[in-house]
Amino acid sequence: MAQLNDNPIRVGLLGAGTVGSQTARLLVEQKDELAARIGRPIELVGVACLDPDEVDFPWIDKSLLTTDTMKVATNADIVVELIGGTTVARTFVMAAIESGASVVTANKALLAKYGPEIYTAAEAKGVDIYFEAAVGGAIPFLLPLRESLAGDKVTSMLGIVNGTTNYILDEMTTKGLQFDDVLKDAQAKGYAEADPTGDIEGYDAANKAAIMATLGFHTNVTIDDVSVEGITKITADDIAAAAAEHKVIKLLAVVENGEAGVSARVYPALIPESHPLASVHGSFNAVFVKAEAADDLMFYGRGAGGAPTASAVVGDVVAEARHIAQGCTGPSIPMYHELPKAPIGASRAAFAVRFLIHDKPGVLAAIAKEFADHGVSINGVNQDLKPTMTDPGYDGEIQQLRIVTHLTDEVTLRETVEAVRTLDFVTGEPSILRVLD
Known part of the structure; x- marks a missing residue:
């Protein structure tokens, strides 16, 4: 010795x-x-x-x-x-x-x-x-990213990197509660801060996404380059609709190095119950890494405390x-690439859009026409889910209409949704969620 x-x-x-x-x-x-x-x-x-x-x-x-x-x-x-x-x-x-x-x-x-x-x-x-x-x-994640994968090319990472939002979505899923009720309970139990904005609006996860992209792709990525969407608009209806399709909603940090450049995004998404990230519960975190040679890797553990x-x-x-x-130094953090940042419009995904509509003839046809006019292909439609909302200005029945698209770019999808919102039989705020395989 x-x-x-x-x-x-x-x-x-x-x-x-x-x-x-x-x-x-x-x-x-x-x-x-x-x-x-x-x-x-x-x-x-x-x-x-x-x-x-x-x-x-x-x-x-x-x-x-x-x-x-x-x-x-x-x-x-x-x-x-x-x-x-x-x-x-x-x-x-x-x-x-x-x-x-x-x-x-x-x-x-x-x-x-x-x-x-x-x-x-x-x-x-x-x-x-x-x-x-x-x-x-x-979770021992960043050191393997810096050293163990130094001889490989990381192409993408997606992860659950905020325990507070993961806990809230879990409680909404298992108990059928609304977001505000779960948040108050989480604050009472000390699982959420008195001011939870950084967590529930996705900013905490966005900070981590910037770090992941910088290390994974060897390029300069800061918080200003990250697109952020939190979970405050997720409702019990969204959770129920996901469950009906054998999916769960998770807040994901997603970084990719694609043909259009580097992208770093945080958003709630629908993932299949069979996906490894679907089984990450409570304050636990997990990151799913895809590399050219190593293929798929997953890192899992306590994300806070x-x-x-x-x-x-x-x-x-x-x-x-x-x-x-x-008498030596540790691994450096090389940022030798000056990679372009992919515009939001370059991001393509399948989307699940939920509308609240007045239940009367011709509604589905009119909405489908708007999607067709904007070049967005519809993969599936679900009209069986009953909403929890009502429209005080409408005496008839409110119907929940859920449309799942084929791959499309986000800009076109949101333009389509805005066009549908102008129709006089659409009420409330549409819900838009990405769908991951």
């Missing part, structure tokens, strides 16, 4: 919240085991927080707590950024890199907005940037500490 080098590797921790406190716990409680794995001990030299008096964990030495975040960021070998946000976090991360420290972060919003700038700065300074926990929590996320963070700390102990 090689003799242990007693010279410690200094770790500075920015943030002592849910993930930060659990990261400190793993570093302190496992220090002997980690030292044996690395060949040198790890020493936690500072913990930056907003109010040291509110941080009370037996594994965090009170003398390490400070409000001087910049001091911690510039006086360590490895800086772990867990404060969240973008502007302030960027300042401290760039300062850490400039001081010669490598950085570990779980901050997907930071990387989605400033990732290419941070990666370039780290490479220029000869330090490393690790962020396994930024996508998929505890203090301890699971801290596990990925500490894994990154250990990886970087090993590089420091060996």
Whole structure:
């Protein structure tokens, strides 16, 4: 056995919240085991927080707590950024890199907005940037993407990367509840934030999609390049219609490198009950990767939570500490491609469109004519589902009409739906969902 080098590797921790406190716990409680794995001990030299008096964990030495975040960021070998946000976090991360420290972060919003700038700065300074926990929590996904698939060409990835929305859709599916009711319940149980906007509108997943596309396709993709659609418009009627077709609705992050260029999108979609992602429930996450040589791969695990996320963070700390102990650097993040961004109109898919209509003769024929006039081919029609909505201005029966299309582009599909909406027998807000095989 090689003799242990007693010279410690200094770790500075920015943030002592849910993930930060659990990261400190793993570093302190496992220090002997980690030292044996690395060949040198790890020493936690500072913990930056907003109010040291509110941080009370037996594994965090009170003398390490400070409000001087910049001091911690510039006086360590490895800086772990867990404060969240973008502007302030960027300042401290760039300062850490400039001081010669490598950085570990779980901050997907930071990387989605400033990732290419941070990666370039780290490479220029000869330090490393690790962020396994930024996508998929505890799932070991990004490192295989960076290293194990380095000899392959990744063509697409789709995944469930937000546990809050996955939980909400699961509850709507199993209990037949409306979105607002499930959201309130999720907030009461602590599964959703008091302000859930980032989750339910798809922004959290969009940040992760930008990171996935950058790493997978070796090109510069930021949050501004991601098309986002959340789950706030999903109703119990949508869930019931999906179940009738042996499908489920999932919020997906989808990145593709196709003929028209790179696309990164977040949207709710219908997937068959037999698809591997259909069995991903609750706070679990999963990413389905397609590569030219490796073919189909799936990564699955806990997508959130203090301890699971801290596990990925500490894994990154250990990886970087090993590089420091060996006098080398880790894998770079090459962005050598200047790939075009595919326009939204280039995206082709099958769609399921649900209309609420006044039940009277000629309605189906009129709607079918609009689809034909716009060049959208209809694959199937379902009129058997009963809606939960009513139209206060109409005394007759309200019928739910669901149309599934063949492949078409999104721009044409939405133009078709808008044309149908102008018909006087159509009421309410149409529902549009992509259909994945």
